Amino acid sequence: xxxxxxxxxxxxxxxxxxxxxxxxxxxxxxxxxxxxxxxxxxxxxxxxxxxxxxxxxxxxxxxxxxxxxxxxxxxxxxxxxxxxxxxxxxxxxxxxxxxxxxxxxxxxxxxxxxxxxxxxxxxxxxxxxxxxxxxxxxxxxxxxxxxxxxxxxxxxxxxxxxxxxxxxxxxxxxxxxxxxxxxxxxxxxxxxxxxxxxxxxxxxxxxxxxxxxxxxxxxxxxxxxxxxxxxxxxxxxxxxxxxxxxxxxxxxxxxxxxxxxxxxxxxxxxxxxxxxxxxxxxxxxxxxxxxxxxxxxxxxxxxxxxxxxxxxxxxxxxxxxxxxxxxxxxxxxxxxxxxxxxxxxxxxxxxxxxxxxxxxxxxxxxxxxxxxxxxxxxxxxxxxxxxxxxxxxxxxxxxxxxxxxxxxxxxxxxxxxxxxxxxxxxxxxxxxxxxxxxxxxxxxxxxxxxxxxxxx
Amino acid sequence: xxxxxxxxxxxxxxxxxxxxxxxxxxxxxxxxxxxxxxxxxxxxxxxxxxxxxxxxxxxxxxxxxxxxxxxxxxxxxxxxxxxxxxxxxxxxxxxxxxxxxxxxxxxxxxxxxxxxxxxxxxxxxxxxxxxxxxxxxxxxxxxxxxxxxxxxxxxxxxxxxxxxxxxxxxxxxxxxxxxxxxxxxxxxxxxxxxxxxxxxxxxxxxxxxxxxxxxxxxxxxxxxxxxxxxxxxxxxxxxxxxxxxxxxxxxxxxxxxxxxxxxxxxxxxxxxxxxxxxxxxxxxxxxxxxxxxxxxxxxxxxxxxxxxxxxxxxxxxxxxxxxxxxxxxxxxxxxxxxxxxxxxxxxxxxxxxxxxxxxxxxxxxxxxxxxxxxxxxxxxxxxxxxxxxxxxxxxxxxxxxxxxxxxxxxxxxxxxxxxxxxxxxxxxxxxxxxxxxxxxxxxxxxxxxxxxxxxx
Numbered sequence: 087x088x089x090x091x092x093x094x095x096x097x098x099x100x101x102x103x104x105x106x107x108x109x110x111x112x113x114x115x116x117x118x119x120x121x122x123x124x125x126x127x128x129x130x131x132x133x134x135x136x137x138x139x140x141x142x143x144x145x146x147x148x149x150x151x152x153x154x155x156x157x158x159x160x161x162x163x164x165x166x167x168x169x170x171x172x173x174x175x176x177x178x179x180x181x182x183x184x185x186x187x188x189x190x191x192x193x194x195x196x197x198x199x200x201x202x203x204x205x206x207x208x209x210x211x212x213x214x215x216x217x218x219x220x221x222x223x224x225x226x227x228x229x230x231x232x233x234x235x236x237x238x239x240x241x242x243x244x245x246x247x248x249x250x251x252x253x254x255x256x257x258x259x260x261x262x263x264x265x266x267x268x269x270x271x272x273x274x275x276x277x278x279x280x281x282x283x284x285x286x287x288x289x290x291x292x293x294x295x296x297x298x299x300x301x302x303x304x305x306x307x308x309x310x311x312x313x314x315x316x317x318x319x320x321x322x323x324x325x326x327x328x329x330x331x332x333x334x335x336x337x338x339x340x341x342x343x344x345x346x347x348x349x350x351x352x353x354x355x356x357x358x359x360x361x362x363x364x365x366x367x368x369x370x371x372x373x374x375x376x377x378x379x380x381x382x383x384x385x386x387x388x389x390x391x392x393x394x395x396x397x398x399x400x401x402x403x404x405x406x407x408x409x410x411x412x413x414x415x416x417x418x419x420x421x422x423x424x425x426x427x428x429x430x431x432x433x434x435x436x437x438x439x440x441x442x443x444x445x446x447x448x449x450x451x452x453x454x455x456x457x458x459x460x461x462x463x464x465x466x467x468x469x470x471x472x473x474x475x476x477x478x479x480x481x482x483x484x485x486x487x488x489x490x491x492x493x494x495x496x497x498x499x500x501x502x503x504x505x506x507x508x509x510x511x512x513x514x515x516x517x518x519x520x521x522x523x524x525x526x527x528x529x530x531x532x533x534x535x536x537x538x539x540x541x542x
Numbered sequence: 543x544x545x546x547x548x549x550x551x552x553x554x555x556x557x558x559x560x561x562x563x564x565x566x567x568x569x570x571x572x573x574x575x576x577x578x579x580x581x582x583x584x585x586x587x588x589x590x591x592x593x594x595x596x597x598x599x600x601x602x603x604x605x606x607x608x609x610x611x612x613x614x615x616x617x618x619x620x621x622x623x624x625x626x627x628x629x630x631x632x633x634x635x636x637x638x639x640x641x642x643x644x645x646x647x648x649x650x651x652x653x654x655x656x657x658x659x660x661x662x663x664x665x666x667x668x669x670x671x672x673x674x675x676x677x678x679x680x681x682x683x684x685x686x687x688x689x690x691x692x693x694x695x696x697x698x699x700x701x702x703x704x705x706x707x708x709x710x711x712x713x714x715x716x717x718x719x720x721x722x723x724x725x726x727x728x729x730x731x732x733x734x735x736x737x738x739x740x741x742x743x744x745x746x747x748x749x750x751x752x753x754x755x756x757x758x759x760x761x762x763x764x765x766x767x768x769x770x771x772x773x774x775x776x777x778x779x780x781x782x783x784x785x786x787x788x789x790x791x792x793x794x795x796x797x798x799x800x801x802x803x804x805x806x807x808x809x810x811x812x813x814x815x816x817x818x819x820x821x822x823x824x825x826x827x828x829x830x831x832x833x834x835x836x837x838x839x840x841x842x843x844x845x846x847x848x849x850x851x852x853x854x855x856x857x858x859x860x861x862x863x864x865x866x867x868x869x870x871x872x873x874x875x876x877x878x879x880x881x882x883x884x885x886x887x888x889x890x891x892x893x894x895x896x897x898x899x900x901x902x903x904x905x906x907x908x909x910x911x912x913x914x915x916x917x918x919x920x921x922x923x924x925x926x927x928x929x930x931x932x933x934x935x936x937x938x939x940x941x942x943x944x945x946x947x948x949x950x951x952x953x954x955x956x957x958x959x960x961x962x963x964x965x966x967x968x969x970x971x972x973x974x975x976x977x978x979x980x981x982x983x984x985x986x987x988x989x990x991x992x993x994x995x996x997x998x
Contacts (some may be wrong), residue, residue, distance in 0.1 A: 092652040092872045095640050103582030122930045124907040124937030126559030153611040157676040184551050196548040206954040220613040243940035366920045416548045451580040464822045474578045481580030484699035498662040
């Protein structure tokens with residue numbers, strides 16, 4: 087066979103060991119926090135039936151689904167007429183029954199409906215798996231990437247919002263990333279729109295508010311009118327645009343302004359309850375009520391969350407919200423849920439950028455035993471076996487090649503200690519351990535090393 | 543939109559939390575052992591270019607690849623003539639550039655060649671990821687399943703074989719599965735075939751030997767002749783078919799018989815070296831030299847391994863071997879490697895069948911706090927926060943519903959302890975903890991619970 091120059095599909099990535107060790111550090115941290123809060127792991131298949139996926143992500147989303155060609159005679163039953171008179175999308179639907187999952191939310195909804203009789207509600211699950219999108223690849227945007235979702239479904243209690251906020255606090259505290267949590271509530275946004283007489287223009291209004299920091303109050307007011315909001319309504323909106331003070335003060339002011347909107351007041355009550363909980367348990371994470379936070383307005387129905395890193399310029403590193411009808415599309419209405427998703431790639435970038443990965447996320451093997459062959463090799467193998475039983479990560483260079491080559495290997499692999507059992511050490515029953523960082527050497531007996539060795 | 547009855551593609555699986563916790567227990571155990579031996583994690587993309595995958599798994603394998611329909615105008619440039627006069631395979635190659643990986647070995651080989659200048663050799667990597675095969679689904683055979691591979695590439699030392707044997711020993715020791723490791727060497731099989739004058743019939747001879755236990759010596763001899771081996775050659779084979787004794791005794795006998803085959807003697811030397819190492823370091827795993835072990839004869843070139851569970855009827859639960867030219871197909875010849883693969887699904891079945899999962903692989907949340915609402919709820923939330931900081935996995939029922947419903951939840955979720963802060967407990971600063979297994983209750987102050995609580 088001809089020699090091939092191998093490559094991988096654009097938008098996909100190989101994760102080298104160095105990167106994997108750091109990614110695993112992030113995922114393990116997140117997973118262990120999820121566990122402390124009683125969330126359970128779930129995995130769904132990479133492939134779903136296209137009927138499960140299609141129509142869930144809008145027209146653009148349907149195009150971004152990776153579709154899997156049917157096995158065997160995939161052209162069977164497809165006529166020339168079908169080929170010439172079908173759109174690409176319609177023809178793809180004939181050629182493909184399955185697609186790769188686009189996110190973890192729709193498979194989760196599908197799972198809940200399919201297994202509703204076995205599930206104990208409220209159902210608290212997390213899911214850390216890759217998703218695939220046939221997007222145009224660019225910096226920070228990939229065709230395969232991990233999502234890391236945590237949701238509780240089947241409970242309307244604001245305790246769930248509290249728990250998610252505490253999860254955010256704990257995860258980023260463990261990772262060492264200083265963050266700000268922005269919080270909003272779709273019902274409040276609706277209440278504002280309703281109050282000024284434009285309930286149907288809630289999204290337009292929110293989008294305009296979102297630009298306040300960038301373009302200033304006058305430009306926002308102009309844009310609101312361009313978007314068809316009357317001058318009178320824009321005038322009514324002014325107190326909202328100039329909200330100041332603590333979250334409590336803002337919320338009180340909002341409650342006054344939208345006091346005529348039942349939905350709006352429900353949103354104020356939800357938000358107020360969340361702030362009560364947060365204060366009661368002493369959450370230290372900074373939280374900011376931000377009415378311009380407009381993520382997921384098409385599906386969130388209550389709280390909306392977004393997390394920003396304070397010391398690094400990047401988009402949000404975590405976000406989510408409450409949705410009241412996740413499973414309705416699969417025939418199970420009235421299931422309220424709330425969830426958040428951690429952005430693993432961005433978290434990785436923040437931690438790399440701020441140099442936050444701890445030493446134990448930089449390396450794996452702790453001790454490399456130099457291989458001198460013969461009896462020294464056998465002695466090393468025996469000591470290594472004992473050290474591994476004690477929990478140390480050890481290896482021996484597999485060949486008795488020149489010392490320099492073995493030391494180079496230790497350096498390139500960032501192995502912090504090298505253990506040496508040469509002939510004289512073997513005869514004396516000793517092991518010399520060299521710390522690679524500064525070359526410091528210590529001598530141990532076998533039992534000293536096995537019983538007392540510590541990374542220093 | 544019409545109500546849908548959701549399902550998943552045949553041959554795929556949802557892994558419920560109960561199953562995931564157990565699967566993670568297996569994967570975490572394996573991963574931690576790999577780490578102790580200095581193996582590093584690697585992940586490659588789910589999709590590879592079809593040019594990377596095609597032709598690597600035989601004609602049948604090519605048909606079992608899941609192919610991904612090109613995005614956008616996938617019919618562009620395909621004429622009616624192409625459609626009518628191409629085979630399914632040829633047309634699929636026009637419609638699809640990418641496919642889902644079929645195993646982890648070919649992507650590993652591709653990775654090594656593509657990144658050879660960055661890799662420190664010998665390269666010790668493990669990879670735990672799903673693979674996909676468009677096989678007909680049946681009991682124990684899935685279209686998506688995890689593989690769990692550990693390989694070292696770039697070293698011919700038999701220390702690598704030793705390390706893999708120790709990994710097998712340690713993994714199954716940690717999991718509590720009693721196992722037998724069968725070991726063979728392709729060079730010995732070749733030596734036998736060469737010695738009796740049928741070097742070209744090595745696989746036929748091995749397949750026949752493999753039936754010895756099932757059909758008996760006479761039938762095997764008859765089959766050998768049917769397969770074109772002369773009576774004289776079959777006669778020469780008799781000492782091989784009646785090998786008895788320890789591994790050392792068998793190996794000595796083999797060495798005498800195939801003393802005219804250079805390759806065969808190289809195999810004996812390799813096997814002998816492995817047995818030396820195994821004895822020197824005191825491996826306790828039972829190891830059996832088994833000449834009928836014939837897995838992977840098309841690609842293995844040295845040692846062949848297979849692991850059987852001793853107390854449970856199932857196929858091999860782990861296997862592997864040495865290959866001398868994994869990366870040649872991608873243009874990097876002369877890279878010898880050796881690796882094994884753990885069968886996660888079968889290991890799961892063995893552990894379920896023998897009831898080997900420990901308690902901490904059965905449950906997640908350790909303490910459920912009953913929710914009585916009001917001040918009691920707030921007090922619970924505060925105590926939970928402290929307990930989580932101490933590392934306990936806790937949750938509170940999110941609504942203050944009837945006690946019975948909350949206890950049912952604890953039971954259905956197999957949560958072992960329920961913590962109760964009712965009004966009287968709150969006033970007295972107490973917490974009552976009930977052990978669900980036997981209903982035993984203990985009373986704690988907050989600081990007693992936080993500082994002293996242990997699972998009992």
